[in-house]
Amino acid sequence: MKKCISGLCLTLLVAGSVFASEKVPVTVDVLAKATSSWEGSALPEYPKGKPEVTILKIKIEPGVKLPLHEHPVINAGYLVSGELTVVTQDNKTLEMKAGDTLVEVVNKWHYGVNNGDMPAEIVVFYAGIKDKPLTVKHK
Template sequence: MKLAIYSRLIFSFGIAFSISSYADEYSGITTLIIRSGSNWTGSVLPSYLTSSPEIAVMRYVIPPQTALPVHKHPAINAAYVVDSEITVVQEGGIQRNFKKGDVIIELVDQWHYGMNQGSKPVELVVFYATTKDLPLAIRKSAS
């Protein structure tokens, strides 16, 4: 019995060592771009959704000199700036520029918009951690 327990422990430690060695072995191939519990303004992200998760991935191309409508996201999402530069503005005036290669951890349930003030299209790939039937974005209605 003790032999079986020791064998399992040694096997478990071997797996743990193998996984950490694997990451070290490929350290020149992989790069962590961003990992954060905060959005782009520095505010803490809300607790994760409680129903079954669904991942959605969208590609956006925003023409030059174009502003998106004011909107909010009901779920956590992050955008990778593939090309050009975008300015994201939170309702109330906080804004930040993001350039090619940056990641934008979006605001959740807060009104904001993005705008391309440049001369070439902005390309974004956005990853949404959502649930079935939850909209990816909600437009603010004109009041």
């Protein structure tokens, strides 16, 4: 039994050193980590309910201004290409360029506008609740 355990340990040791010598080219960059939105408001508590994660890729053509809206759920975005300006109802402004991230305002009226000359493409991650809307348009 001792020989069996010793053999197993030796095998694991050799296998471990083989895997340890392999170089796995992995890097991790934290793109965003926050407890408040881009304009400084604290993020709300997560609501009760069945969690639902939604990931959208949104393309906004040059010159397009989105309607005034709000998000009742926490969300964050990564601007893949183009440029985008986000403006709150009280005129706080965020200018974004490709590669920028934002932790979006929650329950605050705002809009986005593409003032650039190419489409703005943004990937947005929503941490929502099943059957709760991601976006509500202003009336």
